[in-house]
Amino acid sequence: MAARNVAMREAIRRALREEMHRDENVFVMGEEVAYWQGTHRVTRGFLEEFGERRVRDTPISEMAIGGVAVGAAMAGLRPVAEFMTINFAFLALDAIANHAAKVRYFFDGMFKAPLVYRAASGWGNQATASHSHAPEPIFAHFPGIFVGCPSNSLDAYGMLKASIRDDNPVLFTESIALYPKPSPMPDDLDDDYLIPIGKGDIKREGGDVTLVAYARGVDWALGAARQLARDGVEAEVVDLRWLRPLDMELVYKSFKKTNRCVIVEESLPMYSFGGEIAANLQERMFDYMDAPIKRVAAEDVPLPYSKDIELLALPNAQKVVDAVKEIL
Amino acid sequence: MVYFPTDMDKQIALATEGKAMVPPSKEMLLDWYRQMVLIREFEETCHQLYEEKRITGVYLHLYSGHEASGVGSMAALRVTDHVITAYRDHGIGLILGMDPKALMAEMMGKKTGSSGGKGGSMHLASKDHNFWGGYAIVGGHLPLAAGIALEARYRGKDDVTMTYVGDGATNNGYFHESLNMSAIWDLPVIWIIENNGYGMGTEVERASGQVELHRKAEAYGIKSFGRVDAQNALEVYAVASKAVEYARSNRPAVIEHVTYRYRGHGVSDKQYDARDDMSAELREWIEKREPIKILRDCIESKYGDVGEILAQHQADAQRIVAESVAFAEASEMPSSYEDLLRNTYVASDLVHKTDDSVGAGID
Numbered sequence: 001m002a003a004r005n006v007a008m009r010e011a012i013r014r015a016l017r018e019e020m021h022r023d024e025n026v027f028v029m030g031e032e033v034a035y036w037q038g039t040h041r042v043t044r045g046f047l048e049e050f051g052e053r054r055v056r057d058t059p060i061s062e063m064a065i066g067g068v069a070v071g072a073a074m075a076g077l078r079p080v081a082e083f084m085t086i087n088f089a090f091l092a093l094d095a096i097a098n099h100a101a102k103v104r105y106f107f108d109g110m111f112k113a114p115l116v117y118r119a120a121s122g123w124g125n126q127a128t129a130s131h132s133h134a135p136e137p138i139f140a141h142f143p144g145i146f147v148g149c150p151s152n153s154l155d156a157y158g159m160l161k162a163s164i165r166d167d168n169p170v171l172f173t174e175s176i177a178l179y180p181k182p183s184p185m186p187d188d189l190d191d192d193y194l195i196p197i198g199k200g201d202i203k204r205e206g207g208d209v210t211l212v213a214y215a216r217g218v219d220w221a222l223g224a225a226r227q228l229a230r231d232g233v234e235a236e237v238v239d240l241r242w243l244r245p246l247d248m249e250l251v252y253k254s255f256k257k258t259n260r261c262v263i264v265e266e267s268l269p270m271y272s273f274g275g276e277i278a279a280n281l282q283e284r285m286f287d288y289m290d291a292p293i294k295r296v297a298a299e300d301v302p303l304p305y306s307k308d309i310e311l312l313a314l315p316n317a318q319k320v321v322d323a324v325k326e327i328l
Numbered sequence: 329m330v331y332f333p334t335d336m337d338k339q340i341a342l343a344t345e346g347k348a349m350v351p352p353s354k355e356m357l358l359d360w361y362r363q364m365v366l367i368r369e370f371e372e373t374c375h376q377l378y379e380e381k382r383i384t385g386v387y388l389h390l391y392s393g394h395e396a397s398g399v400g401s402m403a404a405l406r407v408t409d410h411v412i413t414a415y416r417d418h419g420i421g422l423i424l425g426m427d428p429k430a431l432m433a434e435m436m437g438k439k440t441g442s443s444g445g446k447g448g449s450m451h452l453a454s455k456d457h458n459f460w461g462g463y464a465i466v467g468g469h470l471p472l473a474a475g476i477a478l479e480a481r482y483r484g485k486d487d488v489t490m491t492y493v494g495d496g497a498t499n500n501g502y503f504h505e506s507l508n509m510s511a512i513w514d515l516p517v518i519w520i521i522e523n524n525g526y527g528m529g530t531e532v533e534r535a536s537g538q539v540e541l542h543r544k545a546e547a548y549g550i551k552s553f554g555r556v557d558a559q560n561a562l563e564v565y566a567v568a569s570k571a572v573e574y575a576r577s578n579r580p581a582v583i584e585h586v587t588y589r590y591r592g593h594g595v596s597d598k599q600y601d602a603r604d605d606m607s608a609e610l611r612e613w614i615e616k617r618e619p620i621k622i623l624r625d626c627i628e629s630k631y632g633d634v635g636e637i638l639a640q641h642q643a644d645a646q647r648i649v650a651e652s653v654a655f656a657e658a659s660e661m662p663s664s665y666e667d668l669l670r671n672t673y674v675a676s677d678l679v680h681k682t683d684d685s686v687g688a689g690i691d
Contacts, residue, residue: 053482059512063502067468067471067502068506069475070471071460071474072475072478072482075478075479098465098468104674106451107447108444108447108670108671109671110443110453110455111460140687143689197676197678198680198681245681245687247684249682249683249685
């Protein structure tokens with residue numbers, strides 16, 4: 001099938017634009033999404049195409065962005081609310097965790113909140129401590145909301161479409177480092193190409209060790225796998241894609257084959273994605289375990305400004321290779 | 329601290345000018361009385377049941393003393409309009425016509441409760457009545473109100489969203505962000521600040537730099553309809569009617585209802601409200617500003633002896649609430665895992681689920 005390389009931001013823009021054409025109830029709101037054309041250029045051209053009614057600039061009011069989306073969704077619209085970066089979504093944590101995730105539950109199913117929060121996420125580029133987080137696991141902590149974190153363009157396209165069409169609230173993170181990164185998308189891609197919510201994907205097959213990752217972590221895992229292959233070690237890369245629901249079945253299947261696992265994530269190490277996966281593995285796969293589960297995450301510090309020590313704090317492919325070698 | 333409107337004459341003049349208000353008929357006034365005695369009976373019964381541990385939990389915020397605030401303002405709405413409030417929500421549900429049986433069952437955490445026992449006292453709602461809840465985080469419902477109003481605006485409908493907000497919430501970020509958003513987006517929200525003098529135990533003067541809370545509207549370019557004596561249902565109705573008419577043309581409005589809570593912040597702060605100075609203050613409000621008595625005096629001064637009808641409403645209220653208690657107590661508790669997990673998510677074909685999925689609910 002013919003394919004061409006597309007940057008992830010283009011894939012996200014295409015998905016969003018198509019969904020707005022498909023469903024009149026879908027609208028976007030957020031800081032600088034309209035006249036500024038989107039801080040990350042995802043909504044470039046939207047104002048001209050859809051107008052102010054459906055492309056709504058907000059003031060710098062994250063609490064309101066988070067909560068207005070909930071009310072509008074309960075009332076029957078399908079908001080796609082953008083947090084310029086996920087760092088600012090901390091200000092909206094109550095709206096997300098206490099309202100979006102719970103309005104269905106505490107009224108026992110009377111309402112639904114079919115909304116998507118989009119948030120650019122990730123470390124790096126000397127953005128400094130308060131603008132350098134990949135805190136997806138914090139949001140995945142709460143039942144009632146789904147969390148999607150794509151690692152390439154095609155996944156981002158199919159995952160965002162599923163998120164918009166689903167009747168549950170979804171927090172959808174977009175790794176800033178991956179926005180410009182091209183990856184193949186088929187030329188004849190169907191408008192209804194959807195990736196099921198909670199379905200992981202094997203990004204590389206291998207029988208010696210399982211690397212479990214999501215979003216930017218998948219890049220590091222694939223880079224490590226290429227390096228390991230030169231030494232004759234075949235790593236299987238499991239991209240979970242969604243932090244909630246979590247496709248543990250896929251991890252178990254791989255682990256039964258490899259009996260070894262390294263978990264890779266951009267986020268911080270304590271109370272983390274790595275901890276969650278490792279806990280599930282030891283509970284269910286104890287008999288298949290040939291070595292300790294290893295975790296590669298960011299260092300347990302705020303991110304500094306200066307370039308060299310910033311890089312020291314981040315995970316990379318080499319750190320993954322080193323972790324694998326410790327358990328082979 | 330007792331807030332009486334300082335410019336009552338001006339308020340009355342404001343309320344009676346213009347054409348917004350449908351003059352309240354005798355039937356309307358009698359129905360307001362019916363609603364108010366039903367609320368009072370329901371709330372005082374809840375209080376009693378809590379003392380007897382027949383209602384449990386830690387949160388139960390009663391509307392006793394606030395009745396005219398809700399009754400008078402919601403009388404200005406039509407059925408397609410929307411209502412949302414915080415956790416002092418029992419009275420709001422009753423005014424909108426929710427079944428007292430389902431409300432009382434919710435207080436007791438029963439399956440037959442309006443939220444299936446999942447929400448309790450603070451999470452009452454009814455889709456059938458455009459009552460969107462019932463929220464427990466101070467200020468948390470305010471952006472939801474703006475979002476609900478946005479739906480009407482988005483679809484070109486002229487329904488308004490009446491939003492009740494306590495005095496305490498006017499100090500948190502949700503209030504500022506939501507009012508500002510409603511102003512720049514021209515959202516049809518009537519922000520009704522129910523100022524009962526205290527945010528939990530803190531007097532308004534100790535919590536807000538601007539003690540005339542309705543004046544906070546000015547900061548966002550929102551029209552304030554002023555401070556209203558919310559123990560007087562007629563006064564409330566008159567001002568709300570004007571604000572509703574104004575909001576229908578896609579403009580937010582603010583009204584400050586000056587009222588008083590008879591049963592403290594909630595069941596958890598009895599000690600605070602038992603202070604001597606608070607008791608004296610409460611006695612003064614009950615003696616001089618009792619909302620049910622004010623309405624009764626008003627009806628009687630205009631229509632003469634209606635004692636029989638009013639007594640009938642009182643008797644009906646007692647019967648209805650007693651029946652609701654019997655219904656609730658006879659109802660089943662949710663007790664299974666299915667009950668526990670149900671409605672965490674909307675059941676969805678788009679969700680990939682296997683026996684080993686984690687965090688997908690059970691639907």
